[in-house]
Structure formats: C-alpha cells, structure tokens
Amino acid sequence: MNKENFIADLQHSLHQHYKAIKEEEKILSFGIYTDGDASTIGIYYNTFEHLQNMRKVAREKYGETSFEPLEYLFFMEEWKKDISASLKEELLNELNDRIYDFGSIEYDKGNENYKNEIFDLFVVALKEFKNDIVLTNTRPDFFLHLEVSDSWIDERMLKRISEIHPANRFLEFQEYAKLNNQ
Secondary structure (H helix, E strand, O other): OOHHHHHHHHHHHHHHHHHOOOOOOOEEEEEEEEOOOOOOOEEEEEEHHHHHHHHHHHHHHHOOOOOOHHHHHHOHHHOOEEHHHHHOOHHHHHHHHHHHHHHHHHHHHOOOOHHHHHHHHHHHHHHHHHHHOOOOOEEEEEEEEEEEOOOOOOHHHHHHHHHHOOHHHHHHHHHHHHHHOO
C-alpha cells in the first residue's frame, strides 16, 4: 500500500464527510473510529447539544455517582452520528478495502506492528485535515479524535491523541484513559 496516497485519499474522504454535516450544527468533535484490528474506518462527529443531552439521560438513568461524563465526550459510539454510514462514500469503502488488504498481507508476513502503522497513518491524515480545511461550523472547543474500539489506551495511543487534541482536551483524555484502562 502506498502510504502517501492512502493519507491523501483518507484526508479527501474526511473533507467529504465534514462537508456533508449540516451547516447549522455546531460541531464539537470529529474523527476516525476503527476496530482493534485496524481493518475498518468509520467517521463520526458530535455536537455539544448531543453531548449535553446524552449526559442528562445518563445522569437520570444511572445517577450522579455512576455517571462518567468523560465517557460521553470521548467514546465515539455515544457521539451524534457515524456519518460514514449515512454518506456511503465510495472512497471510504475503497480505503477500508485497502487497509484490510494491507493488514492481511502484513499479518501473513509476521509483521506484528502493522496495526500501529495504520493508526499512525490515521493520525497523520487527521493532522493534515485540520491544517488543510477551514472548519466553519465548529465550536471554539472543537477537537479531532481517534478511537480504537475495545482497546487498552497505551502510551503510544496517548502520544497519538496528544498530537491531535488541544492541550486542555488532552488532559481530559488522559483522565478518561485512566478510567477506561481500569
């Protein structure tokens, strides 16, 4: 897999997904959700209003002592939308095929580091996306995010997240990681 082409194509797909979000929505967060095998890409976003509503529902359901507000901020399955599911963009489907094929080939070769290589490519694409697009309908506290489902948040992932989160948001993520890794 040509990694530069992959990053450019993923960045283009991120642009397409971002542009598909309704302009009246104030976006709090946007990012890539992947599985622990790094074989799929989902693109999610959240709004502050949705975050507040999810927190309110959770407080009412679980009570104040069992409620973890950071989960609703960083756990992408609680976010407003998996926009990749509704957009059904052909390029994203092709990117998913490419990372699946890359992972299969690298696994067969015995490369145990291929997942980290893919996660690193995701971070590069997110950073370039942020530098390359005018983020028009975002909140001042907007952040990009990467989540790997059902995974321990290790030092390597913390470093990746520190590269895409603003400093204050990263401090919150570190707290979330501590709670998530227990």
